[in-house]
Amino acid sequence: MINTISDKKVVSLLTPVLANNTAEGTGVAKDRWGYGDVLMIAHVGISGDTLSGTVYWTISFQHCAVTTAGSFVNIPAADLEGGVNDWVINEPTEDDMTITRMYRGTLRYVRILFTQTGTHTNGTPLSAVAVMGQPNHIPVTQDTEVQA
Numbered sequence: 381m382i383n384t385i386s387d388k389k390v391v392s393l394l395t396p397v398l399a400n401n402t403a404e405g406t407g408v409a410k411d412r413w414g415y416g417d418v419l420m421i422a423h424v425g426i427s428g429d430t431l432s433g434t435v436y437w438t439i440s441f442q443h444c445a446v447t448t449a450g451s452f453v454n455i456p457a458a459d460l461e462g463g464v465n466d467w468v469i470n471e472p473t474e475d476d477m478t479i480t481r482m483y484r485g486t487l488r489y490v491r492i493l494f495t496q497t498g499t500h501t502n503g504t505p506l507s508a509v510a511v512m513g514q515p516n517h518i519p520v521t522q523d524t525e526v527q528a
Contacts, residue, residue, distance in 0.1 A: 386519035389415070393492050393508035398428075400503045405437070405494025407508045409448035412490055416514025418483040422467075422492050427475040428502025435498035436470035437506075439479055443487040452491060459485030475504065 394407035412418050422439045429435055441460060444450040454465045461482040469475060483490055492508040512520075 387513070387515060389512040389515070389520045391510050391512065393420070393490075393510050394422075394494070394506060396505060396507040398503035399494065399506045400496070400500040402494065402496045405496060405506050407492040407494070409444065409450075409452070409489045409491040410510055410512075411448065412483075412488060412512060414516045415512040417512075418490050419511040419513065420481050420483055420490060420492055420508070421510070422479045422494070422508045423506070424469055424475055424477050424479075424494075425505025425507075427472070427500075427504040429500045429504065431470050431472055431475060431504075432498075433470055435500060436468055436496075437504060438495040438497065439467045439469070440493040440495065441465055441481045441483065442491050442493055443483065443485055444489045444491075445487045446489075448489055450489065452489075452493070455481075455483060455485060455490075459483060 391410050397404050399405045420441050441455050442452040443455050444452045467479050494506050
């Protein structure tokens with residue numbers, strides 16, 4: 381029987397973090413080998429900093445052909461559904477937001493990058509996951525849950 385759990389795989393791209401800089405907001409790359417598309421989900425929590433035109437986050441959806449440590453570039457509009465790339469969160473009313481994009485490109489690795497602009501002293505909660513879809517084989521095996 382095909383259902384949501386048997387034909388999708390959910391993977392973490394960025395473990396929830398209270399981030400103050402781009403290094404803390406750099407999500408891990410995931411290999412999409414064996415999957416036709418990827419729903420990429422970025423979540424920004426309520427910021428401890430007052431977001432503005434000079435203190436903000438930019439969320440970029442990226443891909444790379446070679447390895448998880450390769451040269452990542454922004455996904456072009458033709459391969460990204462659901463909105464624009466480089467989504468900017470620069471107002472207090474915009475934090476506590478979920479941004480989703482569907483990747484339909486052909487490169488093997490994907491990630492989400494949160495880029496900080498300005499001085500962030502208190503931090504902003506950030507996290508990201510991906511839902512891998514259209515698998516080559518079903519049922520899909522989910523990663524084993526591990527308690528931190």
